[in-house]
Amino acid sequence: MEQAAGIAGESMQGYTLEQVVSGALSQQQALAVWRLPLQTEVQACISFAPQTTSAIPELETSPTGFLFCPFVTDGAEGNIFLKADIRYSSLTKQLTIDPDAPATQVNLFTEALAQAENEKPGIWPIPANRAHHSNRNQETFTAAVSLAVDSIRAESMEKVVLSRISTSALPTDFSLLKAFGKMLVAYPNAFVSLVAIPGVGTWLGASPEILVSVDQHEVFKTVALAGTQPLCEDGSTANAIWRQKEIEEQGMVERYVLSCFKKLRLREYSEVGPRTVIAGNLMHLRTDFKVDLKEVDFPTLGTDMLRLLHPTSAVCGLPKEPALRFILDHEGYDRSYYSGFLGPVNSEVGTHLFVNLRCMQLLSDQAVLYAGAGITGESSADKEWQETQHKLQTMLRILSEF
Numbered sequence: 001m002e003q004a005a006g007i008a009g010e011s012m013q014g015y016t017l018e019q020v021v022s023g024a025l026s027q028q029q030a031l032a033v034w035r036l037p038l039q040t041e042v043q044a045c046i047s048f049a050p051q052t053t054s055a056i057p058e059l060e061t062s063p064t065g066f067l068f069c070p071f072v073t074d075g076a077e078g079n080i081f082l083k084a085d086i087r088y089s090s091l092t093k094q095l096t097i098d099p100d101a102p103a104t105q106v107n108l109f110t111e112a113l114a115q116a117e118n119e120k121p122g123i124w125p126i127p128a129n130r131a132h133h134s135n136r137n138q139e140t141f142t143a144a145v146s147l148a149v150d151s152i153r154a155e156s157m158e159k160v161v162l163s164r165i166s167t168s169a170l171p172t173d174f175s176l177l178k179a180f181g182k183m184l185v186a187y188p189n190a191f192v193s194l195v196a197i198p199g200v201g202t203w204l205g206a207s208p209e210i211l212v213s214v215d216q217h218e219v220f221k222t223v224a225l226a227g228t229q230p231l232c233e234d235g236s237t238a239n240a241i242w243r244q245k246e247i248e249e250q251g252m253v254e255r256y257v258l259s260c261f262k263k264l265r266l267r268e269y270s271e272v273g274p275r276t277v278i279a280g281n282l283m284h285l286r287t288d289f290k291v292d293l294k295e296v297d298f299p300t301l302g303t304d305m306l307r308l309l310h311p312t313s314a315v316c317g318l319p320k321e322p323a324l325r326f327i328l329d330h331e332g333y334d335r336s337y338y339s340g341f342l343g344p345v346n347s348e349v350g351t352h353l354f355v356n357l358r359c360m361q362l363l364s365d366q367a368v369l370y371a372g373a374g375i376t377g378e379s380s381a382d383k384e385w386q387e388t389q390h391k392l393q394t395m396l397r398i399l400s401e402f
């Protein structure tokens, strides 16, 4: 049986998110905090023994926890699973302690919570290796885009997503939790996350893209998201006009999702879209796919689709292999956990994995921001650079609010 722990003493008022985050950081425990799109509840999980594997774990049989996976799993970083030794909900303000969680560490953690009451969450984990954090300038990025366009026109591939990083000094009064709070307000329809893992690093993100979800009603969902333009001035999608380039770019992602269903011989999906959706300061084209697992006998669909989908044509390209090769050869940096995926697994509301986009990694006094753009034969190198500038705004806006 799981134990629920409230605050000791008379007032049973529970714990604040600040306490939980401060407690985990001060005890150097691995932590994930998230809010699902269009929800108010913030959840957290603390893991005393994060597990790293190169394989994508089986979602259906996994214990409750949080997955944090890089873009390429045979690179320097592995897939990290944070088994939820302790769970927290901002609605109940209670902790739920896993019966298998080591008692000594649970006690140390709950003691740290009491002390953390008035403390600001201060120090976050930073990665041991910072070698790959070199900025690409406009010239090198656009040169790589031009090379990609040539390669696409020569029919070596149809599409490739090229990305870059941009570093920004952290404001002197930057606070991890305040930044998370600002993201909750600014991006209500995004998956907002904070992941802090000792030895690995600290990431904040507001992702617009579901990779795989299987909710508590056994409904499987994925999306094909691509095509980008700045949000119209009236803040609505009503007057959005899409060029042929974006329509084709999104169509390729859609085709890729359909090819994954086909590989599994699954025909009973519903498909709605493409529709224009808002993601922060941007609009995208999105097609929604759904499978009702109560009607279709496919219990491992979540894991099977995850293994086929990642990395999708929205972050890698089409066909996958030459696009990945092009990225590794020409992007000029290690994407690390950017364009990987992350999210809760087997929580009370199911499994919800999102693509790690519109994100930043925190170093001690700098943030490393990531953004990419889908390149097709019709791409203009300067426009793709502009698009990455717009995407970087999602996190820059948060930093500018300090």
Ligand SMILES: C=C(O[C@H]1C=CC=C(C(=O)O)[C@@H]1O)C(=O)O
Binding pocket: 161, 163, 209, 225, 226, 227, 228, 284, 313, 314, 315, 357, 358, 370, 371, 372, 373, 374, 375, 391
């Ligand atoms: C690769 C990113 O976005 C992807 C998701 C939506 C639209 C995209 C695009 O228009 O290129 C990208 O495929 C990113 O935000 O870094």
